[in-house]
Amino acid sequence: MAIELQRRRPPSDHIVTDVALGLIKGFEGLHLAAYPDPASELARTGKGSGDPWTIGWGRTKGVKRGDRCTLEQANAWLREDANEAAQIVRDAIQVPLTAGEFAAYTSMAYNLGYLPPSLKACLNGGTTDKGKVMAPGSYADAILQLPRNCRAQTRPMKGLYRRRLAEACVAMDLPFEDACSPTVVQFALNENGEIDTDATTTLEDTLMRARTSRAPDPSVILKKPWSELVPVKPAPAKVEPEPAAPNPAGNAELPELKAPQPPTPVASAHIPAPPSGPVAQGPAVVVPAPQPPPPPVKPAPKPPEPVIIAPKSVDVRSIPYGEITPENGAKNMTDSQRGIGMVIVGVGSVVQIVFTRLGIGTAFAAIFYELSRDPVVIALVATGVVTAIGWFTRKRGTKVMTKGMIEAKTLLK
Secondary structure (H helix, E strand, C coil): CCCCCCCCECHHHCCCCHHHHHHHHHHHCCEEEEECCCCCHHHHHCCCCCCCCEEECCECCCCCCCCECCHHHHHHHHHHHHHHHHHHHHHHCCCCECHHHHHHHHHHHHHHCCCCHHHHHHHHCEECCCCCEECCCCHHHHHHCCCCCCEECCEECHHHHHHHHHHHHHHCCCCCCCCCCCCCCCCCECCCCCECCCCCCCHHHHHHHHHHHCCCCCCCCCCCCHHHHCCCCCCCCCCCCCCCCCCCCCCCCCCCCCCCCCCCCCCECCCCCCCCCCCCCCCCCCCECCCCCCCCCCCCCCCCCCCCCCCCCCCHHHCCHHHCCCCCCCCCHHHCHHHHHHHHHHHHHHHHHHHHHHCCCCCCCCHHHHHHHCHHHHHHHHHHHHHHHHHHHHHHHHHHHHHHHHHHHHHHC
8 A cells, every 4th residue: 555645735736625625514514594693793682784694604705684595506605715715825825735734724714714914924934913933834833823813803702713723633634523522622711701721622632632532544545754653662671781799809700609519438448568677658648449330321212113003893783782882883773673673663564454454365465555555664665675775785895894904904914
């Protein structure tokens, strides 16, 4: 998968993307009937003209009370007004921008109709309304200017404040849906009608929530360098060996201390008696006794070779029916008492049919006729034939298998 890294390009190279349109739609909302400006006196008190009136996706150009539109017309107006807002950004900004920054500033220009001077001073270079001189390309300081522009007719509004926070997230290539939710962003004004910073969600908190709300998806085109998306694990610290204790003797290494070994007993040899007369005295000589040679080391015995034991031929007919198991032979109907019982039952049924229905005199004359009509007799005869075939087949197979086992045993020997 090819990874395309986001880079800054001149504003003239950017176009209106779905990100910008989605950001605008999320905060403007769709209205097919004209409504007054939320900050107007008519919206607050029910009096006044209510200008500017808005319709569609936040369109105000030429809209008056009572106007209505269709969804197709609202979408066409959205595209037209978004292109005009994008042109405002192209004309006002002189430094390269990322696609996220261009989408965020396009949304801001769509809402305000212009870009604030302090924002342009941070991007193009200049002095802000606070008197701070900025160098061209101060992108981080430009993001800080977004939450300041949340006023409608000099009054801060929560909806505009949330929108500026969302635009800051988009400019930083972060998701804004969760971090800028109305239930997440807190907004309060003090007695002077200004934003209460202690009771209002800050830009830093919003960006932090946006970073942790959704991890980057590697299956889509990444908009940040890979090194910023995947944290690099620090290398494990090397454990230095502890220094050895100093040697009081000044040696580089201490000799290994060993436990004292008991002295080996030495057997003294016989020393002849000294000759008579004066003999020069000298030290006694002790001769060690000869040691026996060590016993020879026997080689380890080789493991016995595996013996292949051929399976034992078992005649299942010699095993009682109740003791037949898969280990000593397969169950065979012809070798069991159940098979014998079935044969006896079949014979009894034939006799009963012959002597009760036909009588003794005509029994032998019509026996074949009755056998061909009664389904029970036919089934028993068929069972007997199949049983006989199976019995002869098993006998033949047992004979062949036994012969093969004998030949295998002979080869193994």
